[in-house]
Amino acid sequence: MDDRSASLRLRALVVTCVLAAAVIIGIGGWPGQNGERPIARLAERLAEFTRGLRPDGRYRAPTSAERETASRGFASLFVGANVWLATSRLTPLGFSIDHEIDEATGRPYLLIMNEPDSERAWGMYMVDLSAAVRLAIEVPHPNSDLKTEQMGLELFRLVPGSILMIAGAHRDAAGKAADVAHRRDSMFHVMATGFAGRGLPQVQLHGFSDATLPARDLVISTSTGQAGEVAEHTALQLERAGLAVCLAWREKCGKLGGTRNAQGQTAAAFDSPYLHVEASRSVREDAGRRAAVIEAIAAVLLLR
Structure with missing residues (x-):
């Protein structure tokens, strides 16, 4: 093998390793020793998230530019579940993205959460990865319309290929500006518009x-x-x-x-x-x- 061929092979190997690392980091860390994602206590995570939502909580509506960026990021998940692309667009908006296994169903899912303790209280989203996207489940008033978040999780678990959307702030936060069911300038509505446009x-x-x-x-x-x-x-x-x-x-x-x-x-x-x-x-x-x-x-x- 000549030096040029060896150099090209080494360069290809380095690029492959870098890309693999980027994808793994983008979906929330390395797998466990058995190649599996960590088992998540999803119901506990959801309960913890919603308990923290208060009428006097922080919230601001995203700007039009932020909504456009989010729209492109979430759209990457609707078709083909391009996690790397979604991560590159959503993390600058304060979202974390983790790839986990639901302990109740054994199905893989993405957990996308807004920035904690921030005015960017833009939601908690769960994307089931076991099947093509087929249903959007929406909970606009968590910790206000009590138990609706539990109903949403139960439906999410019954229908593979679901996306569960939980609003990121109490409906009365910021002078009711956080009531996403009645506003079109929220991340929640960005998601819903994408679903409607696809007939989901x-x-x-x-x-x-x-x-x-x-x-x-x-x-x-x-x-x-x-x-x-x-x-x-x-x-x-x-x-x-x-x-x-x-x-x-x-x-x-x-x-x-x-x-x-x-x-x-x-x-x-x-x-x-x-x-x-x-x-x-x-x-x-x-x-x-x-x-x-x-x-x-x-x-x-x-x-x-």
Whole structure:
């Protein structure tokens, strides 16, 4: 072998090692000794994150340039799960990205979290890597609509290929500027717009007090006042499970129809499937009834 060939081979080896290291670092560290990612206590991580969200917490809306950068970063995960590219775009915005294994399902996922103790309180996102992206699960009011984050995690675990979105601040933070369900200038909405543009079904989870709509367990809507295929089938499954459901496209459900919901309006503009679910406090506090709601929703979405 001549010196030139040896030099080229050495250079190729160095480049390969550098690229491999970059990819590994970009997805959250080296694997364990058996080549596996660390097992994550996902439910504990989620509970810890949401417990820290307070009405007087710090928050600022991202700038238009930050939203554009985030949009490109998250888009890298929708098709082909290009983790390295997503990392290069999201970490400058204060996000951490870790590649872990869910202890409950054994499935790999990405955990993307906003900068702790910062005004860049832009969310916690879990991306299931075991299947192609098929569903977006949205929790806009964690630690306010209590237990909705748990419902989101339960649905995430039932439907492989899901992305779970948890808002990064309490809905009342920064004079209610952090209420992502009603604003279009949030990272949360950046994600939802990307989903809508790709026709990806979205399920957004909310909660109401029992006194707001007595004798009803749930309110199902599409935020448009009209029914959709996913909403109709989900309502049927919920009623079969013995739950009392108010259907916003057929009857009056108080102010729980989600007609002012920013993500629902955007989904409607793209003619993309969107399901707005309001669960009573009694349902959210009862593990069995909560599970019945999530299983009914999953049963419909797994058939798509």
